[in-house]
Amino acid sequence: KNEVEQSPQNLTAQEGEFITINCSYSVGISALHWLQQHPGGGIVSLFMLSSGKKKHGRLIATINIQEKHSSLHITASHPRDSAVYICAVRENTDKLIFGTGTRLQVFP
Amino acid sequence: DTEVTQTPKHLVMGMTNKKSLKCEQHMGHRAMYWYKQKAKKPPELMFVYSYEKLSINESVPSRFSPECPNSSLLNLHLHALQPEDSALYLCASSQDVLAWTEEETQYFGPGTRLLVL
Numbered sequence: 001k002n003e004v005e006q007s008p009q010n011l012t013a014q015e016g017e018f019i020t021i022n023c024s025y026s027v028g029i030s031a032l033h034w035l036q037q038h039p040g041g042g043i044v045s046l047f048m049l050s051s052g053k054k055k056h057g058r059l060i061a062t063i064n065i066q067e068k069h070s071s072l073h074i075t076a077s078h079p080r081d082s083a084v085y086i087c088a089v090r091e092n093t094d095k096l097i098f099g100t101g102t103r104l105q106v107f108p
Numbered sequence: 109d110t111e112v113t114q115t116p117k118h119l120v121m122g123m124t125n126k127k128s129l130k131c132e133q134h135m136g137h138r139a140m141y142w143y144k145q146k147a148k149k150p151p152e153l154m155f156v157y158s159y160e161k162l163s164i165n166e167s168v169p170s171r172f173s174p175e176c177p178n179s180s181l182l183n184l185h186l187h188a189l190q191p192e193d194s195a196l197y198l199c200a201s202s203q204d205v206l207a208w209t210e211e212e213t214q215y216f217g218p219g220t221r222l223l224v225l
Contacts, residue, residue, distance in 0.1 A: 043216035086150055098150035
């Protein structure tokens with residue numbers, strides 16, 4: 001079992017839909033990243049969370065430290081949101097552990 | 109400027125070749141990272157440099173040799189690679205690998221797609 005699990009692995013949506021991607025982890029962490037990787041490889045760091053909730057535009061990320069769970073929400077999804085979304089946790093030892101990613105496709 | 113640049117974008121090399129991947133950032137970051145990513149898999153950390161010194165080597169074979177000539181540059185020297193080393197190689201940087209604050213984040217480059225024949 002991976003230390004960082006994401007669900008779903010693949011997600012398709014119609015433009016405008018509200019999207020949720022989940023991340024669960026089994027190790028003690030000091031922080032959690034949400035990353036976005038577009039075809040071609042480049043990775044963008046969307047959020048870094050250690051508690052609570054953050055919002056950037058149409059993206060919202062939440063984390064529940066007690067439940068070891070984080071969610072990434074996309075409101076009013078758009079085809080340009082199509083990408084792989086990766087959850088990565090910073091273990092208490094400073095090691096960064098990546099989830100397997102969620103492949104999102106948003107159709108017009 | 110919040111950009112991490114990597115060159116080349118693509119590289120094809122034979123198993124006897126010697127080549128180098130380059131990474132550059134001008135954000136004043138003191139931590140730089142090399143990751144390897146196989147198709148449809150998450151990135152795997154290879155090396156971490158902190159203040160131009162190698163601080164983490166994740167048991168990477170010696171055919172990969174990192175070098176940090178100064179605080180803005182990070183190289184990955186490749187020699188006698190195997191076909192299974194074909195992957196996307198990602199460079200990242202952050203303010204400080206140890207200063208883990210709310211605003212700390214890693215900035216990733218676009219990657220070098222490597223094919224070993």
